[in-house]
Amino acid sequence: MIKAGFIGFGRMGMTHFSILNIHPSVQAVAVCDQSATMLKIAKKYLNVQTYTDYEKMLDECQLDCVIISTPGDSHAEIMKVCLQRGLHIFVEKPLAMTVLDGQSVIAELGARPLVNQVGYVNRFNEVFMEIKQLLARDLIGNVVNFSSEMYGATVLKDSKSGWRSNKKAGGGCMFEFASHCIDLVVYLFDKPDSVAGSVLQSIYSSEVEDLVSSTFIYKKGLSGSISVNWSDETFRKPVNIIKIFGTHGKIIADKHSFKIYLKKSDNLNGFDPGWNTRYITDFARSVRFYVRGNEFTRQLDYFVDCIEGRVSDNVACFSEGLKTDILMEEITKDAAMQAGRAIMASGGVAALGRTPERKSFWKKLFRSKEKKYA
Amino acid sequence: MLDRIIFGDNQFFGINHMSEDKAQALAERFKNLKAITDVIETAYDCGIRAFMFNTHERTADICEYLRRNESRLREIVLYPSMPYAHKYANAVAEKGIFGAIKEFIVTGSTAGDILEMLTKGGMTLFEQDTIKVMQILIDMEMKMFRGLNVKVVFLQNIVTDLLLGFRAKDYLTGFVSYVRSRYGVDAGFNTMNMPMLVDFLIECGIENPIVCSSINKAGYLMNPDKGAYEKSLKEKTFCAMAMSVLASGGIKPRDAIEYVCNQKAIKSIVFGASSRQHIIETKELIEKYS
Numbered sequence: 001m002i003k004a005g006f007i008g009f010g011r012m013g014m015t016h017f018s019i020l021n022i023h024p025s026v027q028a029v030a031v032c033d034q035s036a037t038m039l040k041i042a043k044k045y046l047n048v049q050t051y052t053d054y055e056k057m058l059d060e061c062q063l064d065c066v067i068i069s070t071p072g073d074s075h076a077e078i079m080k081v082c083l084q085r086g087l088h089i090f091v092e093k094p095l096a097m098t099v100l101d102g103q104s105v106i107a108e109l110g111a112r113p114l115v116n117q118v119g120y121v122n123r124f125n126e127v128f129m130e131i132k133q134l135l136a137r138d139l140i141g142n143v144v145n146f147s148s149e150m151y152g153a154t155v156l157k158d159s160k161s162g163w164r165s166n167k168k169a170g171g172g173c174m175f176e177f178a179s180h181c182i183d184l185v186v187y188l189f190d191k192p193d194s195v196a197g198s199v200l201q202s203i204y205s206s207e208v209e210d211l212v213s214s215t216f217i218y219k220k221g222l223s224g225s226i227s228v229n230w231s232d233e234t235f236r237k238p239v240n241i242i243k244i245f246g247t248h249g250k251i252i253a254d255k256h257s258f259k260i261y262l263k264k265s266d267n268l269n270g271f272d273p274g275w276n277t278r279y280i281t282d283f284a285r286s287v288r289f290y291v292r293g294n295e296f297t298r299q300l301d302y303f304v305d306c307i308e309g310r311v312s313d314n315v316a317c318f319s320e321g322l323k324t325d326i327l328m329e330e331i332t333k334d335a336a337m338q339a340g341r342a343i344m345a346s347g348g349v350a351a352l353g354r355t356p357e358r359k360s361f362w363k364k365l366f367r368s369k370e371k372k373y374a
Numbered sequence: 375m376l377d378r379i380i381f382g383d384n385q386f387f388g389i390n391h392m393s394e395d396k397a398q399a400l401a402e403r404f405k406n407l408k409a410i411t412d413v414i415e416t417a418y419d420c421g422i423r424a425f426m427f428n429t430h431e432r433t434a435d436i437c438e439y440l441r442r443n444e445s446r447l448r449e450i451v452l453y454p455s456m457p458y459a460h461k462y463a464n465a466v467a468e469k470g471i472f473g474a475i476k477e478f479i480v481t482g483s484t485a486g487d488i489l490e491m492l493t494k495g496g497m498t499l500f501e502q503d504t505i506k507v508m509q510i511l512i513d514m515e516m517k518m519f520r521g522l523n524v525k526v527v528f529l530q531n532i533v534t535d536l537l538l539g540f541r542a543k544d545y546l547t548g549f550v551s552y553v554r555s556r557y558g559v560d561a562g563f564n565t566m567n568m569p570m571l572v573d574f575l576i577e578c579g580i581e582n583p584i585v586c587s588s589i590n591k592a593g594y595l596m597n598p599d600k601g602a603y604e605k606s607l608k609e610k611t612f613c614a615m616a617m618s619v620l621a622s623g624g625i626k627p628r629d630a631i632e633y634v635c636n637q638k639a640i641k642s643i644v645f646g647a648s649s650r651q652h653i654i655e656t657k658e659l660i661e662k663y664s
Contacts, residue, residue, distance in 0.1 A: 018539025022570075041504055045542050162473075236388055236397070237460060254394045279392045281594045281624030290566035290597040291535045 001027040002307055005061055007054045007078060008069035009033040009042060012092050012119070016067045017046075018291050019300050026304060030061045054078060058085055065115070065307060067300075068092060072170020076101035083108045088115040090303045094179045095321035097170060099329050102322040109318060115306040117299070117314065118321030120183040122240060122255075124298040126284055131242070131253050132188055139266060141248030146189065146224035150181035152238035154230040158204050165207050172208030174200065174328055177238070178228040182331075183324045184240060185216060185224065187315075191323040192216035192224070198334035203231040214331045256280045376526070376584070376613060377424035379660055380453055381417045381653075382646035386410045387430050391595065392624055403648065407432070411439050416650045418447055420657055426453040426586075426644055428530065431461060434518040441521055455528035455564055456515040479510060505548045512552060526584055527553045531564040538571050543578045550580055560584055562615070567597050569606040582611055586644065588618035591625050591633035607639040617644040620656075627659055635663035 002025055006017050009031050021028040030049040031042045039050040051057040058066075058081070065088035068078055076096040082089055083105070095118050096102040109116055122128050135143065154177065155165075164171040185192075196215045203210035210231040216224045230238075244251040249262040257279045265273050287297040305311045384390070388401030404410050414425065414436070427433045433454075440447055462474050516527070529549050537545050546563075553561035562584030565571040575583040589607075593600035595618055607614055619634045620627060634643055643660055647653045 014536065018536045021539050021541065045504075045544060046540055234401075236401070239394055241394070256391065257393045257395070279624055281392050281592050281621045284594055286593065286597045286599050288598045289535075289539065289570065290595075291539055292532055294597070 001025060002064045002304065003027050003029045003062060005030045005032065005054075005057055005063045005066045006069070007032045007057070007066055008071075008092070009035070009038050010069060013067070013069035015292055015296060016069060016090070016300060019289060019297050020067065020304075021046075022289055023301070023304055025308060029063060030057050032057045055081060058082070058087075063087055065089065065303075069119075072175055073097050073168060075170075076105050079105045080108045083112060083114065086112065086114065088303075088307050090115075090117045090119065090300065091321075092119040093183070093321065093324075094118070094170070094175050094328065095318055095325050097168075097175075099322070099326050102318070102325045106318050106322060115303060115314065116318040117303050117306070117316050118318060119299065120180065120187070120316045120321065120324070121293075121295045121299050122180055122184045123187050123316050124295040124302065125255050126280060126295075127253050127255055127258055128184060128187070128240075128242075130278075130283060131244075131251060131258060134251065134260070134269070135188060135244070137268075139249065139262065139269075139271075140244065140246030140251060140260070143189065143222055143244055143246045145222070145245045146185070147241075147243045148181050148185045148224065148226045149241045150177060150226075150228045150230075150238065151232045151235045151241075152177065152230050153233040153235050154238070155204055155210055156231060156233055158206050160207065165205055167208050172205075173210050173228060173230045174212050174332065177230040178212040178226065179324055179328065180238075181226050181228050181240060182327050183321075184242060185226065186320065186323045186327070188242070188244075189218070189222060189224070191327060192222075193219045195327065195330045195334050198331045198338060200332065200335040203229070205231075212331065214334065216327075376615065376642040377451065378642050378664065379422055379657060380424040380426050380615070380642055380644040381414075381422045382617060382644045383425070383427050383430075383433070385646045385648050386413070386436075387428070387432065390623075391618065392621070396623070400648070407435050407439065410436060413648060413653075414440075415447075417647075417653050418450065420650070420653050422653070422657065423449045424451050424453060424525070424642075426455060426528075428458045429454060429456040429461070429515045429518065430458045433458075437518045437520075437522060444521075451523045451525045452519060453526050453528060453562070454516070454519055454524060455530050457511065457530055457533065459530060459532045475507065475511065479514065505544060508545060508548060509552050509556070512549070513556070516557065524557065524559055526560045526562045527557060528562040528564050528584075528586060531566050531587075534563045534565050534571065535567055538565070538567060538574055541574070543574075546575065547578050547580060550583075562586055562613075564617075566595055568614075569598070569602040572606050572610050572612050576610070576612070582613060584613040584615065586615035586617055588621075589614075589616035589634060589637065589640065590619050590621040591630055592621045594618065594621040594624060604637065607637050614640045615642045615644060616640045619643055619645055627656060631656065631659040632663050635660065 004020055004026050006013055017028055020026045028048060030051060032051040032054045033039055034052060042048055043050045049061060066082050068075060068091040072094055075091055079089055079091060096105060159165045164176055194217045196217060198214035200209035201211040212228040214226050239254055241254050249260060252259045259275055259277050260271060261275050262271050262273055265271060287294040289297055306314055385400050386404045388397045390396040390400060440450060550561040553559060563571060564586045568585055568587035572585055588595035589603060596603050616634050620630045634640060645656050647656055
């Protein structure tokens with residue numbers, strides 16, 4: 001049996017626990033969280049050891065793997081300690097808060113034969129897995145352009161409570177939301193060579209961005225855009241939409257269906273020339289146990305399969321996660337440059353406050369400049 | 375005795391498991407309450423008496439409509455399913471699970487309710503008796519159905535399945551016993567993992583449990599697989615209810631209904647539709663193959 005410890009027992013931690021708790025190869029041994037209430041409940045009803053100090057948990061429980069679902073700012077430190085103790089790691093996205101932190105985790109991993117996976121769950125969605133295969137077959141020819149969009153109604157008012165509205169703790173639309181959209185691009189097309197025209201914009205939040213957009217440029221003659229907004233109340237739950245244009249066709253996909261336009265028919269998939277629609281009901285695959293979406297189970301079962309040596313490709317490994325961290329940092333830098341240019345173009349800092357809804361954003365920028373030159 | 379045909383509500387809330395486009399079209403179509411109540415009236419006209427409603431924010435308005443038109447719609451029976459998880463998702467993201475529950479309880483309560491809770495132990499309840507917290511939440515969700523004829527109260531699948539993974543027997547049995555004692559009706563469970571849940575509920579000592587799950591010819595949303603569902607239906611003693619029988623439109627209606635009706639252990643069939651023609655067609659197919 002693989003002995004698993006859970007660090008972080010919020011919404012994702014509980015979901016992961018539920019899924020792995022009844023995996024035939026896994027024994028859920030211990031839970032670590034900051035919430036005394038949560039731990040009392042876990043101890044009483046879940047038959048596990050509970051800890052507030054993860055190192056104590058690692059000392060006392062003979063674990064084989066950990067599931068880390070804490071806020072992003074704690075990931076790097078926890079992962080390094082776990083790696084030093086020879087534990088397989090599944091960590092919720094993003095890998096770390098900075099590229100430097102992410103790199104230090106990968107350096108710590110080194111050549112250790114440990115399974116390392118980041119919770120980029122879109123890589124386990126049946127539609128996106130199918131699209132990846134279609135692209136590998138060059139079905140739509142050379143891919144020239146794409147757009148990857150993600151929308152949801154996660155933040156509809158300013159909130160100062162909780163780590164999700166705290167940038168330093170790993171909150172904000174970029175880390176929490178856009179990371180999935182960016183990872184989907186990395187999964188399908190790999191990392192772009194540069195980013196341009198990036199914008200981080202606040203809609204309701206005063207401390208973090210609610211909207212992220214950017215243009216991705218590849219030397220191989222491919223370009224694309226991302227557009228992410230977690231303050232869009234027209235969406236009942238988060239959606240990803242990806243549109244891919246190629247020289248021989250086009251694909252439009254979301255988590256539940258895709259449309260493909262082809263110039264020629266494709267016998268292997270039974271696609272006719274013109275538009276073809278495929279729904280998830282056509283190729284959905286069941287899982288041993290479903291909680292909140294079968295991709296959540298698929299990604300954790302894959303993690304266990306990797307530990308038990310049944311698969312070895314490790315599709316959501318740390319080095320893949322680092323690519324998204326790098327892109328998030330590049331987008332943030334690019335957006336700051338764009339914002340700086342905008343200030344110059346609008347008459348310098350004298351333009352502050354012209355647009356009321358952006359006031360806090362400009363103010364923040366101004367404050368950070370003040371600090372820099374103080 | 376469960377109703378053979380139960381009208382579902384996913385379409386009213388822009389839920390379609392097959393396509394975001396269809397979900398969007400539904401959200402547009404059912405923007406106004408009248409569009410929803412018109413379909414409910416149509417279903418009633420067609421002879422459907424049982425309706426399953428998630429405790430979506432808009433369900434309170436639907437219930438208000440049903441109360442106002444009680445004389446005409448007096449035979450309606452309801453199968454509420456709770457909680458509507460997305461209602462809590464953002465609050466949970468913002469405040470954590472307990473913060474969200476506290477907020478929900480406080481905003482949904484009258485001053486008298488809160489006073490009563492305080493005398494019962496106040497917010498320390500969270501630490502000492504989460505079963506009691508669950509009971510308070512059930513009462514809050516049930517408020518919208520006051521005065522209406524409720525037949526079975528369901529625990530929604532996200533919560534059921536999370537608890538199933540936890541092997542949290544006390545919450546599942548606690549749900550059944552509280553719904554029975556407080557509301558005098560049976561409790562049921564929605565799940566995406568019917569075979570495993572049925573085994574666990576029986577293991578928990580819940581006799582002849584009511585379990586509603588996706589059952590369709592395509593095997594869609596049937597975990598671990600269709601074969602395991604068919605085996606449970608043949609071998610286990612439980613009240614089986616089938617939903618997603620049309621797999622969100624992925625199967626031809628005739629084939630879909632014939633398959634479900636051939637599973638003789640299925641007591642009732644939940645389906646949703648938006649037009650008179652589809653309601654009549656599906657109802658007639660169920661009656662024909664039953």
